[in-house]
Amino acid sequence: MLYPIPSHLSDLPIYKKAMEIIILSRSISTYLNQDLSYLKPDGSEDAHIYFSGDIIQQSTSLAPEIVNAEIERHTDKKYKHIASLERLTTMLYKNCKRLEQSHSNGREYLPILRRELRKFRRLQHTWMMTL
Template structure:
């Protein structure tokens, strides 16, 4: 594996991954306040875990893109690209779950979905270039 990743690496897909991370982190922080309260029976809202999941999955997008870009062999590139595709699908599923929760921040999920849609379009083109 090539460990010499340039600090000035820039691609539209990588930049969009960074945007998705920033958006998901802000959404998580906003929604955590609403979902942090205990329910009627003294149990926590299980949807609070999905806010952490979107942050964890979005933080892994950019490194996956970098790893795929800097691999020598095509099989390795496609393995990391598949990982990025799986993370994108998981993000989409967690957006579904968060849209169904009882929070004032669920309208901000639409912003993340728009960015994910743009990311998927860039991702399709990126996969063709690997």
């Protein structure tokens, strides 16, 4: 369900960090796709290309989960959004680690994204205490 985003959310540190992660993951994925989109000599594609799409999808889902948790009135539904946010963060981190094993020049940027995700997790912990 789509709700208007409350104006105070743009001031939340966790929301700002989620937006930074979206931009960073899109930039990294674009860079990786240039290297990973070529077919191998045997005609198969690099399996890592799918993980680059996953990091975009997962990072794009972070901010809406924050918004939904903030505007939800019922505690049980609020915790479902928080749990979803935790799962997204974990999967995003794992996919970054998988992409670091790819044969792309862009993999050197993935530790930057993982470092930002660690910062996001710290913000997430603090933010959850305020809900």
